[in-house]
Amino acid sequence: MALPALGFAGLAGVFALGLRSDPKLIPSPLIGLKVPKFDLPPVKGKTLGLSSTNLLGEVSLVNVFASWCVACRAEHPIFMRLSQDKSVPLHGINYKDAPDDAAKWLDTMGDPYTRTGADLDGRVAIDWGVYGVPETFVVGADGTIAYKHIGAVTGEVMSNTLLPLVERLRKGAAA
Amino acid sequence: MNFIKLCVAxxxxILVLANVAFAVLPDEMLKDPxxxxxxxxxxxxxxCLVCQNQSIDDSNAPLAKDLRIIVRERLTAGDTNEQVFAYVVARYGNYVLLKPPLQTDTLVLWLMPFALLIVALGTVAFYLRKRPQFESEDGIEPDAEIPRR
Structure with missing residues (x-):
């Protein structure tokens, strides 16, 4: 008698767990691997482009953004604050943006990036396993992708997840 | 009658035209059939990672288009089908495969239907055996005709 009820409870439990996980967050197979080889020219009006060798030697954040992306607008102030603190270098990969739009974005809203790469056809982003903007990667000093945040970075994500990870990576590299 | 015919037509x-609406655009197609x-x-x-229950063949998302073009580039470069799949999986993980491969972390997925079937058959067998064949416990004959629901 109790068996069907138990079975139902079990299934309901599994489904409840399933409801908690967000199907939009797809785990990346690139975590723990070296960043893909790439070499991007700078966004229009900027001088420093971004390539895989630029990501060696120091822990850094890499943010994939576009001027047409609404969530990027939401996370932009967080990055502006980060760049003022100078706690960790932040690089940008500008995904499938019109050069003028990207330049206007950085000019009017501020440029938090140390280096920017203009990924006009989105191929480099595909090599990074990007499937939507914004995405933000934490890259170790040896060029290993340590973490990927999908969606807009909030102040909470920055101070509770990304920055502590940056600290851990720095300590790990020093030890 | 004419009205019904018109409706059927x-x-x-609609069904025929809907099938014509490919996501694959003519300019993406390879010359080699x-x-x-x-x-x-x-x-x-x-x-398609953007609209997740569609294949990239069905999807109109820009990323799906990019991936379709990459698939064709890899094929033109001489990749086997497996190499093309491996190329995409290396970037996006097994999640991009609409048919997940049989490996240790997908065992549950693949074996669960068979396990559930065995459990279901076992349960049915158990109850059929336990149930009195012709009489219920209070001795009243069950109806000859079981009402259909």
Whole structure:
């Protein structure tokens, strides 16, 4: 008698767990691997482009953004604050943006990036396993992708997840 | 009657026209019909990561278009179908495969249907055996005809 009820409870439990996980967050197979080889020219009006060798030697954040992306607008102030603190270098990969739009974005809203790469056809982003903007990667000093945040970075994500990870990576590299 | 015929014709037309609406645009297609056919087969098994229950062959998302073009580039470069799948999986993980491979972390997924079938058959067998064949416990004969629901 109790068996069907138990079975139902079990299934309901599994489904409840399933409801908690967000199907939009797809785990990346690139975590723990070296960043893909790439070499991007700078966004229009900027001088420093971004390539895989630029990501060696120091822990850094890499943010994939576009001027047409609404969530990027939401996370932009967080990055502006980060760049003022100078706690960790932040690089940008500008995904499938019109050069003028990207330049206007950085000019009017501020440029938090140390280096920017203009990924006009989105191929480099595909090599990074990007499937939507914004995405933000934490890259170790040896060029290993340590973490990927999908969606807009909030102040909470920055101070509770990304920055502590940056600290851990720095300590790990020093030890 | 004419009205019904018109309705039927309308429905048929909608169904036929709906099938014509490919996501694959003519300018994406390869000239070599063999390679194009392989590209279609591959892209029907690759999940679009933007609209997740569509294949990249079905999806109009820009990323799906980019991936369709990459699939065709890899094929033109001489990759086997497996190499093309491996190329995409290396970037997006097994999640992009609409047919997940049989490996240790997908065992539960693959074996669960069979396990559930065994459990279900076992449960049915258990209850059928336990149930009195012709009499219920209080001695009243069950109805000859079981009402259909």
């Amino acid at each position: 309308g429905v048929v037309a 063999n390679l194009e056919a392989r590209a279609r087969v591959i892209s029907q098994d690759l999940r």
